[in-house]
Amino acid sequence: MPRPIALAVDFGGTKVEAALVDDRGTLLAGSRHRRPTGPTADSGQLQRAVADVVRGAHDALPAGAELIGVGIGTAGPVDLRERTVSPLNVPAWRGHPLAADVAALLPDVPVDLRIDGLCIVLAESWVGAGRGARNLLGMVVSTGVGGGLLLGGAAAPSPSGNSGHIGHIEVGGFDDLCACGGHGCLEAIASGPRTVAWARRQGFTGETGEDLAVAHAAGDPVALAAVERAGTAIGRAIASATNLVDLDLVAIGGGFSRVSPALFDHARAALAERTAFDFVQRTRIEPSGLSDEGPLIGAGALVHRPQPLG
DSSP: OOEEEEEEEEEOSSEEEEEEEETTSOBOTTOOEEEEOOTTOOHHHHHHHHHHHHHHHHHTOOTTEEEEEEEEEEOSOEETTTTEEOOTTOTTOSSBOHHHHHHHHSTTSOEEEEEHHHHHHHHHHHHSTTTTOSSEEEEEESSSEEEEEEETTEEOOOSSSOTTOGGGSBOTTOOOBOTTSOBSBHHHHHSHHHHHHHHHHTTOOOOSHHHHHHHHHTTOHHHHHHHHHHHHHHHHHHHHHHHHHOOSEEEEESGGGGSOTHHHHHHHHHHHTOTTOHHHHTOEEEEOTTGGGHHHHHHHHHHHSOOOOO
8 A cells, every 4th residue: 555645835924845744743854845935025936935845845755655635734814715825924915825826736636724823733732742632722933923722632613714823812911013903912922023023122133033042042131031021921822722711731833932941931930820720720831842843744634634624
């Protein structure tokens, strides 16, 4: 019997990647390809980037393997009915038919598309930090902040496909204006770019999350305050979410989640403030068990461990 392989695509506000994922949740060596995206790219550039990584991954399909499907995880919001994407941090795409773009590259191969936060949580439940958890929130803290929910061991029902998008929960004690139109949204406070922007207003001279990480490790007071601010907001948002749906575990991945282990310390401290509620305090906050492979493994899970729509 041919070895079943999924082609996984992860589309976000900074880059798009594709890779081959086997039925054990492992990325095939040499199959991973990446191209930049970003807020200044036009639609044609984005489509070419997607095509480049999909073709690169497909070309790595080994002999004796069968490509059984494509899974796409994308920054949101998404529209599952139309199979379109409108990533908040990629303004060139509003209602863009990403699933159709990929299907045209690989005719006769089924394509599933979901929000990237759901892919994160599927990956963590399958082979990561969330194995054994029934009520699990997966978070992406990167260019934006996204999320996905498993409730009772299955993807939370979501007619539009955007359930679990914790980045747009408004966080008490903050009033940062968000691109979605809200005030105090978690993404506006705790994403990598917005945390760096806040630090720069306080006198920080670095320009990237990597710069902030270096400064934090060196004890720079503004960097320390910036990471504490982001982590506190994350913890408060998680506290609100677990009050709503009684979470066992929150697994956090994404590039900016690795700015410092202190980010998790501050998040846990904010959650621990809910001293009257034992069920909230039992919720664990853990870093992703999958490093930067989680979004791709989760996109592969859409093929190997399919989830119902709606």
